Amino acid sequence: MSAQLGRRALLQGALVLAFSLGVEEAATQGKGGAKGNKGGKEGEGGKGGKAGGKGGLPGDLARNPQLDAWLRIGADGKVTLQVGKVELGQGALTALGQICADELDVDLARLTIVSGDTRVCPNEGTTTGSQSMSEGGTAVRHAAAEVRALLLSMASAQLKVPAERLTVNDGTVAERGARAGRVGGAGGAGGAGGAGTGAVTYWSLVGGKALNREAQGGVALKAVEARRYIGKAVPRRDLPAKITGEEIFVQDLRPASFVHGRVVRAPSYGATLVEADEAGVARMPGVLKVVRDGDFLGVIAGKEWQAVKAAVALRHSARWRETAALPVDPYAWLVAQPAEEVVIQEVARGGGEAPVRTVEATYRRPYQMHASIGPSCAVAAWDGAALTVHTHSQSVFATAQAIARMLGLAADKVRAVHMNGSGCYGHNGADDAAADAALLARALPGRAVRVQWSREDEHAQEPYGSAMVMKARAGVDANGDVLDWSYDLWSTTHNTRPGGHPGNLLPGRSLAKPFAQPAPRASRPPNFSADRNAIPLYAFPGQKVTTHFVSAMPLRVSAHRSLGAYANVFALESFVDELAHAAKVDPVAFRLRQMRDARATAVIEAAAERFGWGKAREGREAGHGRGIGFARYKNVGSYCAVCLEVVVDPGSLAVKVTRAVVAVEAGEVVNPDGLANQIEGGVIQALSWSLKEAVKHDGARIVSRDWSSYPILTFSEVPPVEVAILDKPGQPFLGAGEAAQGPTAAALANAVFEACGLRARELPLTPARLGALRQEAGPVK
Amino acid sequence: MAFTLNVNGKPQVVEAEEDTPLLYVLRDELGLNGAKYGCGVGQCGACTVLSDGVPLRSCFVPAASLTARKITTLEGLRGADGKLHALQQAFLAEQAGQCGYCIPGMIMAAAALLGVKARPSEAEIRAALDANLCRCGSHNRIVRAIQRAAQEMGT
Structure with missing residues (x-):
């Protein structure tokens, strides 16, 4: 680690210095025990430099120092944790609850969590970048510890016992050794003061009043051995409602007097609406209103099926002027574009031997979808003065702001409230649906308008993960080890999230007075974006890494789980494998001998051992192959090594993955089952991307409009996935929600x-792609 | 038009246009959230319910064509006393799900399978659920949950 920081500091100037300090700071902070793994997905890491912040407060506490923003203790014994991070199916709220209950010293069952309500929750930005634990978890941990300390000092004054002699049991404070037991029972009440002799409850101390206190920092955190919840596989708090059909998804929200909205989308990007039979559709059964504003076309009806039929009729009646010109070969297009060139890593090798050989290879990643199973949905209501929108957005705060600006309202007139949606894995249609609902609701005051996107809307309109081209070159020594590493990547942006700007909302760009989409910007360390994980973790002596950032975007693109890390790790770890084979060295041994990061080495070794990598190659049948991929996510997050076994059918060249073994080290683990779930899911999703997925389009339109034109992995194709967790109690939480994507590819x-001798450098690895490679390779030797 | 459906063991008079798919009747008229909208064309399985014990994609079959059938939704799996069905308990025990949106459809497809085969093999479970899509990658946990439920129900 230190060698690495040194190398970076040497060569990278101010930006890199900031990066290094960020890492150091995270490590220091961890001593008290910040941590957090799993958590948010994808993530552009909105806050840039982060770390420090106001007064050095940790995580998201820095910009939300008021303790009342995080915790409320009711007179009735109910404790409410308020967080700006949201549940995406990644288990974030369960893990945040564990942290809070431990640090505050209350039973988990006593805790209610309110999440993603812009009116009451601390603004924690966007739930992205595997930062729900590292940023959100760290903040909750410190906020809860400060509140506990505050309550202890209040109890000390009331009981006339020094705080050091007090202990807490589920919110009841008593003198150590005294047999105060719990007061008021689990349900809470206990009533004011009723704590028996020598004991007092949190709720009697606070009595439902605000604490009115800013976090100060520096409070001692709970010792590892005193924790009840952190590190345990606590069951997910959202799952019972999901398996019983309770109203937990925004799709399930049906307020009194609600009506159904649908939006008719342009057939291709940027098409303008020439005409539509608005009057005819307005006369259809149940139709309450047809709404048109420029190229934005929607309909509201009393019943859902009426809305669906009206939208179909409206769509069939609509004539559009289409102008889109999509690059038929996105890779040729990318490298031909004017681009901003940013050298993100440059380390000169100080003399020494010249390379004996230079190798080069180019890799490609197509446009790929989030492809949520449930299309986006939102429910909005306008009362003539203010708008409330229920949404599954990952960025409730910035999306509310963008909607306010779109509607010409003051920011405080739009309230966004998060509810669960179908798994998003990044920026899907959630925010656009929220904006759709807002526009339709404003056209029909007093009614809640529920907008449900269709499957085709979601497939064709969502922002995709950007296509990328990665070119790697290495000069190697006589042993085949890397002396000089050079890597170039070409990509469009990976972030067009709302960010408070209506031009980033699909309907915002369609209005009669349209909002222009802001020009995308190249990313910055430490999170990076297109160039996430483009800098190798290996100790290659000479390194140069260059991002070619293309600001045009013929296909709509934005944050897709792990951003550029998926493609960069695919390229980097494929190329390292090519170098290993060229050197006739075992791929695991080849990696280890060029790795100087002990935690990385431990993870690679753990995966290889659990997988049984060392078993003789001769023992395997023809057509079988093993492969390994490794990365430390963002080079500052979790370490993850994936080993796969595949069988390639010699005739059809169909690839079947027969098993996966993963080792992951995410610092201190809050919830081991939550972490395992994220990793298992990440591997399976990345296999789906890498075996099957590429957005199809022609010169004007998206062709992938349903599950048959954009198939994903199914049950019979999913291999068993085994996850080994290397827990590091006391270390900072490291984000893990996206760690498996790149290594899996x-x-x-x-x-x-290894199975068939074909080196596929373009994703996905379909039989057709392998067939073309076999053709190129000529007759079998 | 008004017609009567048998849903979760109870006759229900509903008022809907005759081509209205069952999904919208279940969700909007009867307030049942179990069946989810996923694709509207029977490709993903999120809307799966049982029709006389057989899995049915409720998103595109008109409700009015099902008046002679016994429809069972996720909500109908629970016992009269509110006790969770063995499948629901098993999905919790295995923590089978991430976002959870596809899970009701998975549970219904599994209920249909266990209705015809008490102890399916892993391969049979995967085959039976192959047209139910999951994006989070919870497949293996779902398979384990179904195996667990089969075991619980068989003993």
């Missing part, structure tokens, strides 16, 4: 190579 390509 590389492990797959590497396994396929």
